Amino acid sequence: MPRLLCVVVVLMGAVGGGMEARAQAPIVIRVDEVPLTAALEEVRAQTDLDLVYAERLVEDRTASCSYTGADRGAALACVLDGTDIRAERVRRGQYVLVARPDDERNAEATPRASLKGYVLDAETGERLPGAHVYLTQLKAGATTNRDGYFVMSGLPPKDYRVRISYLGYQSIDTTLTAGAGPARISLAGTSIQSEGVVVEAGSTSVDDNERLPGMRSVALNRLDQLPSFGEPDLFRALQWTPGIRKSGVTSGGLSVRGGNPDQNLYLLDGAPVYHPWHAFSLISTFQTQTLRSTELYRGTFPVEHGGRLSAVLDAQMKDGSRRAPKAVAGLSVFSGRFRVESPLTESTSFMVSGRRSYLDKLIGRRHPVTGDSGRRDTLRTGYYFFDTSAKLTHRFGPNHRLSLSYYHGGDDLDLRLPFDLSLDFSSWLRPPDLLFEVAQNWENRVVSAQHRYLAGDDLFLTTTGYYSGYRAQEASFVQPTTTASLTSDYRVRLSDAGVKVRADYHHSVSHEWTGGLEVSTLQFESTLNSNLQRSSGTSSRRVQDSRVAAAKVVGYLQDTWTPTPQWTVESGVRAGYFSGGDYVHLAPRLSAQHVVDPRWLVVEGSVGLHVQHLQRLRDRYSLAYDLVSSRWIPASDRVRPATGGQLGLGTYTQLRPGWSLELDAYARETRDILVPADVFQEKEGIEGPGIEIGALLGQYVTGTERAFGLEFSTRYEQGPWRARLGLSMGRTFIQAPARSGLRWRPSGLDVPVSVRSTLGWEGTHWQATVAAELRSGYPITVPEARYRLGDPTASTPTSYLYRPQVHNGRLPPYLRVDLTVGYQFQLLSADWTATVDVSNVTNRDNVLDRTYRPTETGVDINRQRGLPILPLVELEMRL
CATH class of the missing domain: 2.170.130.10 (TonB-dependent receptor, plug domain)
Known part of the structure; x- marks a missing residue:
């Protein structure tokens, strides 16, 4: 697969580089005192040049020219000779006609100009990253960066018709001037904050939705x-x-x-x-x-x-409103939340938000109980999750911007319950003799600082420093008998700190260069402190500590090349070094987009290599630590990085405004992924093999994964109605050593067919959406036989299941229909939205999993069912 991808990269590069190398008939221009517009049309017809000019510039002018040859530029120059008009080359095959200055020597020295500006949210004043800015005459476009800034360089100084669009906002058409100061464009129905600009209602087209492949x-x-x-x-x-x-x-x-x-x-x-x-x-x-x-x-x-x-x-994350304070509060079945954003000064704004579940507040965390003999105990049923986000943004000037971001969120589970969780709830109301305790908590903490600097009209620098930490703990106490118990405290910690520098250089309309450097350090820590008491006088203790460190250095360079209005080619390479195992990799990427017809069809393709130095594994044996035992393992001398090649092809069309169709095909192959050595392993051991990386890797083998598929989606929006349909057809296979040998088998995530659809209506106050999902069931392994083994000294033989093949069966198809109804109203000077979500409206009994257990007389089949019909309510208030 990687060799095939390299060949595809070469072929796509040859296609992109040879687009203008096609054979062409000799150019013959014979005109004498004909209108200049007619002469230019003749040049267009014979040379296939794209000429952009204002009608008022060429009207009332004539041209006389006699030219025979193959030079398209010379043919155009011949037609313009003596007209006081010159042609400025923008990119290959495209010229802009401008008036010739009086001093021809100064004309040769006339510098090119840049068309630049910022795209803003009209309501909050925040800058919008990813907005599309499209020059309708040149058929060239740009996308705003993360600071909402766009620039198109190398243009002749003149006015250009521009269309600005952003997903979820009203598109607008206007006129901007190359060489003027940065324009400030506010979307969502407000005017542009720039002199001499007229805003008109825009329409949606393929150009508005210009995007990168994938x-x-x-x-x-x-x-x-x-x-x-x-x-x-x-x-x-x-x-x-x-x-x-x-x-x-x-x-x-x-x-x-x-x-x-x-x-x-x-x-x-x-x-x-x-x-x-x-x-x-x-x-x-x-x-x-x-x-x-x-x-x-x-x-x-x-x-x-x-x-x-x-x-x-x-x-x-949002920078915070720059116009006026805003506040939002919401209450759902699971949690309550709030968000506040406001300007502090003309140059500073902030956003802060929080969310917390409240189930523990409703049912309580601690439950004192007293037995008939007066013995007391405290049972616990505590669980909650929380999020805290904050961002502060300060603008030192028009060219400097600094943002500080913070996120902290996690989950906390605290249980102390009887060991036998029977449905006899009366047993929960007295102190248990046999019990288990679990204290599980995990959290993410992220701190980020980003400085964005406009070094020049064409050069934008972004520097990011960050710290990301993940911490998890699982402490448990299990007392299955009056004399035996297990106490375990297992902890996992991952720390990632790094610095990124990115430079975007807009050389011209045809070329945009992006380069960057990233340096980061990673720390992986795991600790286990357990004590197993088998009887009143026999116990064993285990204390383990695993620490691994790694460093990563990455550099990349990319060129976005638009040789013609119809073609965009994005080529680049990513080079990286990972200290664990001293791995060095080069990962080339190439994508191309061809506008077959601006109204009807866009075709795109991409190919690239990827490298992953971290893989997440889970202990498959121990019962003592189950939930947080899933941890990241870095590449090392024992673990090779996973590498993969991917190929994608797609088409996009818009049948009419508001109705779009997409079709994508993909194929990929991934090598050196870690696959469980025994997929039938059940968690039966109390202690397990320990937390050392070697013990964890012993439960896995190296495998190869292949996937291919076809995806179709369509969206329709007309008036108050909206609908979407998505269809996925694909297969995913894994090849890894197993009991059945080295053979390809369906992955546990292999779903051949999946269909999702929604139909919605939105009125002044009411809105409703019906959604449906239908897909193939997940693969399962079905035993083919049962056998029993024993010896003469055993009282009864032991039953086993014979499963020679992995994933030889499949669960029944999954179907679910959901309904969402919302109502908007005003109360107490605030805007309110009440929403009711009904999951599984048809109350279908979906089978989510199926397990098999051998018995003395046969096989016991246990089916895990999905949730029944479930109504959920949310109330949101906006100030």
């Missing part, structure tokens, strides 16, 4: 139009994108195109987040309403991002 921006202000789980959630919204789903129905991380959840990189203001989930993976740690922008890359992503194989989620 990239998808998320309209954060429209997430409430999608089904949620009590409150708008970013990760649940992403699952409506074809190819993205939960690795488990009720728990587990996101799986992108069949990849493992640890193959996704999550960034918050440039800092990685290592465990972005709450409530056992039901809710994400990314508070949707605190985010300014979110970009998701599937498959091949730009060279700026790396270290993962499947996807990158790049989220930026």
Whole structure:
């Protein structure tokens, strides 16, 4: 697969480089005192040049020319000779016609100009990253960076018609001048804050939705139009994108195109987040309403991002409103939340938010109980999760901007219950003789500082320093008998600190260079302190400490080349060094986009290599530490980095404004991934093999993964109605040593068919959405026989299941229909929104998992069922 990808890279580069090398008939121009417009049309017809000019410039002018040859530039110069008009080359095959200065010597020295500015949110004054700025005459565009800044360089100084669009905002058409100061453009129905600008209502077209192959921006202000789980959630919204789903129905991380959840990189203001989930993976740690922008890359992503194989989620928090204070408060079934943002001075703004679940406040954390004999005890049923986000932004001037970001969130579970969790709740009301205690908590803490500096009209520098820490603890006490007990305290900690420097240089309309350097250090710590008491006088204690450190250095360079209005080619390379094992890798990337027709069809393709130095593993034996035993393992002399090659092709079309179609195909191969050596291993051991990395790696083998698929999606928005449909067809296979030998088998995340659809309506006060999901069931391993083994000294033989093949069966198809109804109203000078989410409206009994256990007489089949119909309510207030 990697060799094939290299060949594809070469071929795509040859296609891009040879687009203008096609054979061409001789150019013959014979005109005598004809209108200049007619002569220019003749040049267009024979040379295929793209000429941009104002009608008032060429009207009432004539041209006389006699030219025969193959030089397209010379033919154009012949037609313009004697007209006091000159042609300024913008890029290959494209010229802008401007009036010739009186002094021709000064004309040769006339510098090119830059068209530049900022795109802002009209309501808050925040700068919008990822907005599209499109020159309709030149058919060239740019995308605002994370500071909302755009620039197109190397243009002749003149006025240009420009269209500005941003996902979830009203597009506008206006006129901007190259060579003038930076324009400040406010979207969402307000005027542009610049002199001599006229704002007109824009229309949506393929040009407005110009995007990078594999990239998808998320309209954060429209997430409430999608089904949620009590409150708008970013990760649940992403699952409506074809190819993205939960690795488990009720728990587990996101799986992108069949990849493992640890193959996704999550960034918050440039800092990685290592465990972005709450409530056992039901809710994400990314508070949707605190985010300014979110970009998701599937498959091949730009060279700026790396270290993962499947996807990158790049989220930026809000800077805070620069216009007026704002406050939002919400209450759902799970949690309460708030957000406050406000300007402090003309140059400084802030945003602060918080969220906390309150189940522990409703049912209580501690429950004193007293037995018949007067013995007292305290049972515990405490659980909550929380998030705290804050950001402070200061603008030192028009060219300097500093942001400080902070995030802290986590979960805390505290249980002390009877060992036998029977349905006889009366037994819970007295002190138990046999019990278990669990104290599990995990948290993320992220600190980030970003400085953005406009060094010149064409050069933008971004420097980011960050710290990201993940900490987890699982302390347990189990007393299965009156004389035996196990006390265990297991802790995991990961620290990642680094500095990133990125430079964006806009050389011209045709070329934009991006380069950067990243340096980071990683610390991995695990500790275990356990004591196993087998009887009143026999006990054994284990104390273990595992510490690993690694350093990473990465450099990258990328060129975004737009040789013609129809073609955009993005090529780059990412080079990295990882100290664990002294690994050095080069990861080339290439993507191309071709606008076959500006109205109807855009074709794109991408190919690239990726390297992942961290893999997340889970202890498969011990019962003492189960939840937080999932930890990151860095590459070393014993563990090779996982490498993967990915190829993607796609088309995009817009049948009419508001109705778009997308079709994507992908193929990838990943090597050196770690796969469980015994997928049938059950957690039976009390102590387990220990927490040393060697003991953990002994439970895994190296494997290869292949995936391929086809994704189709369509969206329709017309008036109050909106609809979307997503269809994914794909397979994911793994090859790893197993009992059946080295053979390809379906991955545990292999889902051949998945369909998701929504239909929504939005009125003045009411809105409603019906959503449905239908997909194939997850693979399972079905035993083919049962056998019994024993010896003459044993009283009864032991039963076993014969499972020669892994994932030889599949669960029944999964179907769920959800309903969301919202109502907006005003009360007490505030805007309110009441939302009711009904999950599984049809109350379908979905089978989520199936396990098999041998018995003396046969096989006991246990089926795990999904949630029944579940109504959830949320109330939100905005000031």
